[in-house]
Amino acid sequence: MSGLDRAAGRLGNALSWLAYAALILMAVQVSASVASRWLFGQDIPVTTELATYYYMVALTYLPLALVDRRHGHLFAEFFYVLMPARVQRLMDVLNAALALGFLGFLGWRTALGAIDRTRSGDVISTTIGLFPVWPAQWIVPVGLGAAGLAVLVRLAEALRALPHDPHQEGDRR
Numbered sequence: 212m213s214g215l216d217r218a219a220g221r222l223g224n225a226l227s228w229l230a231y232a233a234l235i236l237m238a239v240q241v242s243a244s245v246a247s248r249w250l251f252g253q254d255i256p257v258t259t260e261l262a263t264y265y266y267m268v269a270l271t272y273l274p275l276a277l278v279d280r281r282h283g284h285l286f287a288e289f290f291y292v293l294m295p296a297r298v299q300r301l302m303d304v305l306n307a308a309l310a311l312g313f314l315g316f317l318g319w320r321t322a323l324g325a326i327d328r329t330r331s332g333d334v335i336s337t338t339i340g341l342f343p344v345w346p347a348q349w350i351v352p353v354g355l356g357a358a359g360l361a362v363l364v365r366l367a368e369a370l371r372a373l374p375h376d377p378h379q380e381g382d383r384r
Contacts (some may be wrong), residue, residue: 215367219361222276222360223274223276223280223357223361226276226277227277229269229273233269234270237261237270240258240261240262256338257342264335264347272351272354272355273357274354276357276358279361279362280364303365307362307365307366310362310365311359314355314359317355318356319352325345325351325352328348332345
């Protein structure tokens, strides 16, 4: 599983760097548009559309795999810490299995939507004409798929941890 773990790590890092790039591009473009409005009385065309359909979607979905690998998602451990180590490990397996099923379902459904939008050439009307938004539809299933891969690695780790002696456990994070 170490090969899959490395692949998930590289993919998560690469997608996170794309999200960082989207953040920087959005900041530069919005700042330039505000400056243009202030200096020339006119915005840079399609700034709002790019921010809404591309940049914000990338910022939301592309880093999901890295967040999961760094245990950055919400983790409600009020009752979890009160459970015996064996029950905690079973809960880890159940959590990862449910998350994988959820991400798989969402990834599949959003991929079907992206396929439909790609086939139809989904566009929106802007002040300068039609603007294609169908490519942005692929950001969601890509991000969810990468997150699913990270959760698959977590599920494998949780399954491997099941038979371990609870007295030999160290820090869980």
